[in-house]
Amino acid sequence: MKREPFKFLLFAVLVLVAPLAFKGGYLMNVLVFVGINTMLAVALNLLLGYAGQISLGHAGFFGMGAYLSGILTATCGWNPWLAMPLAALAVGILATLIAFPILKLKGHYLAMATLGLGIIIYIVFNETVDLTGGPSGLSGIPNLAVGSLVFDSDIKNYYLVWTFTLAVMLFSVNLAGSRIGRALRAVHDSEVAARVMGVNARLLKVQVFALSAVISSLAGSLYAHTMTFVSPASFGFNFSIELLTMVVIGGLGSVYGSFLGAALLTLLPELLRGAQDYDIVIYGGLLMVMVMFMPGGLVRGIPDLFRRMARLREGAGNA
Amino acid sequence: MLRLKNINTYYGKVHALRNVSLHLGEGEIVTLIGANGAGKTTILNTISGVTPAGGGEVLFRKEPVTTLAPDRIVKYGISQVPEGRQVFKPLSVEDNLELGAYLRYKSREEKSAIKRDMAQVFTLFPRLFERRRQLAGTMSGGEQQMLAIGRALMANPKLLLLDEPSMGLAPLVVQEIFRVLERLRRENGVTILLVEQNAKAALKLADRGYVLETGKIIMEGPSFELTENAEVKRAYLGKDKKEIWER
Structure with a gap:
């Protein structure tokens, strides 16, 4: 447990110095997305990896954060710093109301229900043209600003987004190691046993669902204010699946795993651009190989791989 | 009663x-x-x-x-030891015991009382002390049953x-x-x-x-x-x- 603060500090320093290595350019823009996706993956992991409750509708909460922020600032002329928490609050309230009936469901049924929720939200983005601009999107969303510092370049956005992402990660690491984190893992493993221990499983599941939605909404707001444009295509069912993949590939129940998963799934399409039409085949193939050989996710699979390689080398030395 | x-x-x-x-x-x-x-x-x-x-x-x-x-x-x-033990398998023995005291984390005095109670569970079941960092799911059936009882006792x-x-x-x-x-x-x-x-x-x-x-x-x-x-x-x-x- 005492190693956790050190691990986090090391990670934070790496994040801070990473831009020096890349010297700006297009990759900076991708790294902003890695930050946003990490935040989303961590949020989903709290729900899926710790509490064991699936959601296929998280792109919807992400989109709601983005649209609420966008509409409040671009259309109503609010200050973005005010729009962000308000959007998060609204999403939190909605998620709580939905969570009470929906989280009574388990397994496949919960997956179906959250899937439906995501699709409904997506349809609303498309159809309420007066409000959201419909399929052609909403533009003119202002950047965030502190005094005279406007976050309008990739490097500035990188630090902005990652400040939030690091805060969310630190919060999640602490939550996971706390009494509540223990209770979440208990509910995941055996709900009945958790209940007879005095854990109010139903309430806890609702709370973590709402928390996860609120973080997703914050990520959405950041997305809107860094891109200054949102359209429904970014918040469809596909993106919910992509988030789920990030969490599983990275490692269920690991905050740093979520980062690895988010980083991999965000960077991979960029790296595979050279392969042209074959990129999607390689992408899919890589995911399959990883799931087969690293069932615990990257966060457990990579150290395992090193250990196995070290053993092989030892074996070769002895022979 | x-x-x-x-x-x-x-x-x-x-x-x-x-x-x-x-x-x-x-x-x-x-x-x-x-x-x-x-x-x-x-x-x-x-x-x-x-x-x-x-x-x-x-x-x-x-x-x-x-x-x-x-x-x-x-x-x-009132504390229940459920049928089939139902220990939290992916959690360590210690974490399982802490969960038994889930509702007691309120004050500082309670925290030291929880420590005392955990020590008492370890006196009752020395085997649990030896395995306190082990994952509950990797223990034998008997040990898991001891843990399930110990966990229930943690609620005092x-x-x-x-x-x-x-x-x-x-x-x-x-x-x-x-x-x-x-x-x-x-x-x-x-x-x-x-x-x-x-x-x-x-x-x-x-x-x-x-x-x-x-x-x-x-x-x-x-x-x-x-x-x-x-x-x-x-x-x-x-x-x-x-x-x-x-x-």
């Missing part, structure tokens, strides 16, 4: 408990015996609030607790509900666990309601017993009386089968 009055419990349309009444005195060990599906587990789940009663009344220290949620029941001092209960602690365990381990139950009553004054299929061992430990059949209590009395009862002997103790059959 605990009194059930005319309890009726349903699973949907299935009438699982029919007018069950029973009582436990302070510091007593009482056992519920009966065949599969007789409703033994349902009685425990009704007391702990997991499957609330559809009718009747549960009184704990003269206060009605019939419709309270499980977490409230735990606060009252006045009444302990045990659901078939001997299930699937070696006779020696069962003996060890039953000795600990005896010790808990003697040293901590814990009252115990014990559900068992192993009627012989249960009646040996308990002061009194109830015999349950298809959701009804058909017999009750001091353990020695039940042990001597011909019907109990035939049905649950596996003795004198031939004599009764020949009669």
Whole structure:
């Protein structure tokens, strides 16, 4: 447990110095997305990896954060710093109301229900043209600003987004190691046993669902204010699946795993651009190989791989 | 200390408990015996609030607790060791024990009391201390049962509900666990309601017993009386089968 603060500090320093290595350019823009996706993956992991409750509708909460922020600032002329928490609050309230009936469901049924929720939200983005601009999107969303510092370049956005992402990660690491984190893992493993221990499983599941939605909404707001444009295509069912993949590939129940998963799934399409039409085949193939050989996710699979390689080398030395 | 009055419990349309009444005195060990599906587990789940009663009344220290949620029941001092142990397998032994004290993290004094209680659990079950950092799922059945009991004790209960602690365990381990139950009553004054299929061992430990059949209590009395009862002997103790059959 005492190693956790050190691990986090090391990670934070790496994040801070990473831009020096890349010297700006297009990759900076991708790294902003890695930050946003990490935040989303961590949020989903709290729900899926710790509490064991699936959601296929998280792109919807992400989109709601983005649209609420966008509409409040671009259309109503609010200050973005005010729009962000308000959007998060609204999403939190909605998620709580939905969570009470929906989280009574388990397994496949919960997956179906959250899937439906995501699709409904997506349809609303498309159809309420007066409000959201419909399929052609909403533009003119202002950047965030502190005094005279406007976050309008990739490097500035990188630090902005990652400040939030690091805060969310630190919060999640602490939550996971706390009494509540223990209770979440208990509910995941055996709900009945958790209940007879005095854990109010139903309430806890609702709370973590709402928390996860609120973080997703914050990520959405950041997305809107860094891109200054949102359209429904970014918040469809596909993106919910992509988030789920990030969490599983990275490692269920690991905050740093979520980062690895988010980083991999965000960077991979960029790296595979050279392969042209074959990129999607390689992408899919890589995911399959990883799931087969690293069932615990990257966060457990990579150290395992090193250990196995070290053993092989030892074996070769002895022979 | 605990009194059930005319309890009726349903699973949907299935009438699982029919007018069950029973009582436990302070510091007593009482056992519920009966065949599969007789409703033994349902009685425990009704007391702990997991499957609330559809009718009747549960009184704990003269206060009605019939419709309270499980977490409230735990606060009252009733703690359940669920059937099949149900330890949290991916969590360490220590984390499992901490979860038992889930509702107690309020003040600093409580935190040190929790530490003391954990030390006591480790004295009762030294094996758990040796394995405190191990994942619960990697332990043997007996060790998991010890952990399940230890975890329930971490809530600092006045009444302990045990659901078939001997299930699937070696006779020696069962003996060890039953000795600990005896010790808990003697040293901590814990009252115990014990559900068992192993009627012989249960009646040996308990002061009194109830015999349950298809959701009804058909017999009750001091353990020695039940042990001597011909019907109990035939049905649950596996003795004198031939004599009764020949009669």
